[in-house]
Amino acid sequence: MQPAVTEDTTLVEETLGGNQLSFQLLVERYQSRVFGLVRHYTRNGVEMEDIVQDTFIKVYRKLDTFQHQSSFSTWLYRIAINTALDFLKRAGRNPVRAVEDPEIVGTPGAGGSARSIAAPDSNLEREEVARITHEVLDEIPEIFRTVLVLREFEEMAYQDMADLLGISIGTVESRLFRARARFKDALVRLHPEYAVGISTR
Amino acid sequence: MKFTCETVQPLLCSYLDGELSEAQARPTRAHLLDCLACRETVQEGKVIRRWLAGAREDVEVPRGFSARVARRAFAGDPGLLVPASPPIGLRVAGPPSLLPFILKLSALAAAVLFFFSLLIQRTSLPAGDDLQASDRSWMFEPAAVEVPAPALEEDVLGTAEEVPGAEESVEDPESTDR
Numbered sequence: 001m002q003p004a005v006t007e008d009t010t011l012v013e014e015t016l017g018g019n020q021l022s023f024q025l026l027v028e029r030y031q032s033r034v035f036g037l038v039r040h041y042t043r044n045g046v047e048m049e050d051i052v053q054d055t056f057i058k059v060y061r062k063l064d065t066f067q068h069q070s071s072f073s074t075w076l077y078r079i080a081i082n083t084a085l086d087f088l089k090r091a092g093r094n095p096v097r098a099v100e101d102p103e104i105v106g107t108p109g110a111g112g113s114a115r116s117i118a119a120p121d122s123n124l125e126r127e128e129v130a131r132i133t134h135e136v137l138d139e140i141p142e143i144f145r146t147v148l149v150l151r152e153f154e155e156m157a158y159q160d161m162a163d164l165l166g167i168s169i170g171t172v173e174s175r176l177f178r179a180r181a182r183f184k185d186a187l188v189r190l191h192p193e194y195a196v197g198i199s200t201r
Numbered sequence: 202m203k204f205t206c207e208t209v210q211p212l213l214c215s216y217l218d219g220e221l222s223e224a225q226a227r228p229t230r231a232h233l234l235d236c237l238a239c240r241e242t243v244q245e246g247k248v249i250r251r252w253l254a255g256a257r258e259d260v261e262v263p264r265g266f267s268a269r270v271a272r273r274a275f276a277g278d279p280g281l282l283v284p285a286s287p288p289i290g291l292r293v294a295g296p297p298s299l300l301p302f303i304l305k306l307s308a309l310a311a312a313v314l315f316f317f318s319l320l321i322q323r324t325s326l327p328a329g330d331d332l333q334a335s336d337r338s339w340m341f342e343p344a345a346v347e348v349p350a351p352a353l354e355e356d357v358l359g360t361a362e363e364v365p366g367a368e369e370s371v372e373d374p375e376s377t378d379r
Contacts, residue, residue, distance in 0.1 A: 021271075027271060031262050036258075039260055052266075053281070057280040116241065116245050116248070119248045120251060120252055129252065133253060151218065153256075153257060173211070173214055173215055176218070180249050187252070
């Protein structure tokens, strides 16, 4: 990881020195990952491109404020998430926000609870698995969806997520725990065929 | 040290993600060997991860995206979503924006108009045929008026006396016609 960090630092410094090609290289290094991240906030290709483009333009404008306290990728992702959320807000599509209700933690939806969920059927097409997963992700509150996406798709460590989101590692753990519980509940609600051992109270 | 379910439950998420230190992971593993409920919780977490892993898709980046973005950034493009000023301390290549020039020109025009309005205000006082607003010297310089000597009457007794009302013949500067 050290060489990548060094390369990022070099490209940042060269960009600050006015080197457009260095900034272009910086964009190339991260464009796929940022597109992948933004895809979880909108599936519209045009919107995705607008958000990612605005992300990198913001990065360029704020590059002189980057203090290397976190990695460049962490800083970049923070800007990308904020840009995506701003976009959704402006488009009137406010992402679902969670009410931190302690009573909900670990408690399935009223009226029934599934003991567990089944893994995706091996016969299920990859596209169908993706479609179902994204459908479920869209149902859960944004603060939970974000930690799931960062952990499962971006494979970020807890410390990096804490730095990116400006929260403690304990909060990251707590949100991930709740996020997985919400994912399970939403999957069962939207696709009860994947519930295992449903019991009623 | 033996962990109980109450101790292990909050750690299972971190255990699943490989975030526990060895000091915590070892007793957690030991507990899982003996506790079916906690094992099922971990298993459920793994199933969720399989769903999410199955949704990983390669994203196709539009052709020429990086070059296009770099060009726009260096040209001072504010982006589509949030207008912003160019970064401080960075040299921005490309043609300069006309907006600052237009703003300065507008400010200059406003200042010139303001100056002229003041000037017009000063020169727009009513002017008669004889009275001119720009010449106010009459306010400060008394008119050269001849004051007639008081008329004297010979007193029967032979002394001169001022004629009553003679003072009234002294011209009042304010009433003098020029």
